[in-house]
Amino acid sequence: MKITALNEIHKKAGGKMVEFAGFEMPIEYSGIKDEHMTVRESVGVFDVSHMGEFWIKGPHALELVKKITSNDPTLLTPGQAQYSCFPNGKGGIVDDLLVYSYEPEKYMLVVNAANIEKDWKWVVSQNDVGAELENASDQISQLAIQGPKATATLQKLTDINLSEIKFYTFVTGKVAGIDDVIISATGYTGAGGFEFYFRNEVAEEMWNAIFEAGKEFGIKPIGLGARDTLRLEMGYCLYGNDIDDTTSPIEAGLGWITKFNNGRKFIDRDYLMMQKTEGVSRRLRGFVLQERGIPRHDYELVNSEGRVIGKVTSGTMSPVLNKGIGMGYVAKEYSAFGTQIFVKIRNKNIPAEIVKLPFI
Amino acid sequence: MKIPADLKYTQDHEWIRVDGNVAVVGITDFAQGELGDVVFVEIETEGEELEKGETFGTVEAVKTVSDLFMPVGGTVTEVNEVLADEPEVVNKDPYNAGWMIKVEMKDTAELDDLMSAEEYQKMIEA
Missing domain, CATH: 3.30.1360.120 (Probable tRNA modification gtpase trme; domain 1)
Known part of the structure; x- marks a missing residue:
């Protein structure tokens, strides 16, 4: 270890x-x-x-970051940071990350610990533009x-x-x-x-x-x-729970860090654009339990008839609200704010309401 | 960590205090420490007759949920109502105010299978 x-x-x-x-x-x-x-x-x-921290340097640094991240790094000036994700080429997410614009030819990418190796391999494999890469995580x-x-x-x-x-x-x-x-x-x-x-x-x-x-x-x-x-x-996503290789940033409510401006070509642009214009069949949503109980990762979300409409991706007892809160992907019909859903906790269906994030 | 000498213990980290054929049951100091902040104790088996080893409720901490098991068979005659509103009592005073249920035992011979304080200490140190 x-x-x-x-x-x-x-x-x-x-x-x-x-x-x-x-x-x-x-x-x-x-x-x-x-x-x-x-x-x-x-x-x-x-x-x-x-x-993990990766440095992307050299005259082709921006070109690489532009290609592999969903947010638009051309908007950054030195001294600015940006939340972003790596689309995985199949409509999912390799990881979410912070992009730091350090100098015009020097960027730092900060990635999740659990994904350092996977991300490093991914970034290296996408570097056909000749950027200089350094894994400084250790x-x-x-x-x-x-x-x-x-x-x-x-x-x-x-x-x-x-x-x-x-x-x-x-x-x-x-x-x-x-x-x-x-x-x-x-x-x-x-x-x-x-x-x-x-x-x-x-x-x-x-x-x-x-x-x-x-x-x-x-x-x-x-x-x-x-x-x-x-x-x-705060309703912030955790990679491995709320987002992963099978969830798209659009489904995850990360449309705000998926930028199509300036005709920028980036991985999965066309697919994500299609999702954005045509809509998605499920959405990541926050919900608050209306009775006592704590939602946990993988618990089922059901409708009033008990039919499964989604799954909990993250859940806890909110220390500030003193209520059970959670996030999960729900079928589009149940994604409107104020919708009544139920969380299946052991043998009971506990009522919950879809709410806007953040919770507090 | 406290392990009172006058109680008996299970491998699932429950303690049991015996008075005649009535047993008071809770979770140990070690168990509450491992769970961390207890935020919800759910026991809905009052009045039910349960076998030894059956689940009588669940305890939820911030990070985890854990089942509670009957250390002996019998009827759950009383549930500690305080825990509904103040589950943190389980952390603060696991052996007294944090008790969970009272059980009318069916067969006190089942007590023989439980561990003494000394045996329990050895188990958690192992």
Whole structure:
């Protein structure tokens, strides 16, 4: 099993360690609900160093990124980041990712830990344009510092004015005496904050500096458990659950990151265009349970007659709403907001309502 | 981790406190720790006669759901109503306020199959 540069720190902090995507990672420390509310109300820190980073460089870098991503990277200027996905050539998704425009001829792609190898092979196989590729996943550590007190915490560690870094933009600079930190105003929680990228060698130093700075706000380490409940309250997709090689970005509600402008040729353009104009037979939707119960991955969604209309892809008890929430693909007829559906939980059909995302 | 000496234990991490032919049942400190935050305890078997090993309910944590098994056969005479609104009591006080059901035992000889505190400790350490 692989470990991140902060493995020892997690164990000392009481992290309950589990295997995730080939890495030994903390699933929780003080408890998922406590960690969840810490991020919603103050500030928490996630070690997300298991995620993958690929550099795409050289005069043909943009050409490759244009071809393999669904969003339009030609819209990016250096210092901007973009959520996107890799269409898989069969109407599905290889992975979802962030594209960072670092310099005109230098892009960083940040991919899911579970897909690093698969994505790397895919990107290499699509590189018929001669871009320079580098898989830097094992050299880069990443921390997500999230919550309403994230900016106040981190501002103590840098001269860069953090409040000037707009959502989905980034700068590179000095934090806690460490040079060349990528400070990105992004995250997977909806609670605001930053993601930092830096080299493994300084990971412990960075972690300790951040915790010292956040002490007055009750800063806490946050595990993968709360990362999942936080993202689900926002309705963000998780690869492997809500999207995969068999779901299209249009079905998944990711039409907003599937851009057909400027006649850009990209993988699956024609197929996705057809889905966009002709419609799809199922849609990823969020739903809230109207009675007690918790939807779980793979539970069936049924109509009032008990006929199967879809499946749960992600579900949990929302710590903020204190209700069962979930996402799943439902047949188009049941996808309108306000539609009554039912979640089959053990032997009961629990009523649920299709709602707009985010949940909170 | 607490493992009270006066209780008996199952391989499924339930504890049982015996008083005459009535048994009080809950889940162990180890079990609640493994589950994490308990958010929902569903027990709808009050009044039913169940065999040893049958499911009497389920406990849902944020990340997982787990069945609850009868440590002995008998009739479920009472369910801890507190858990309906305050499932977190299972985390805070698994052996007392977090009890789950009371069972009128059919055959107290079934108790012989259960583990002592010492045996249970060995099992979870193994």
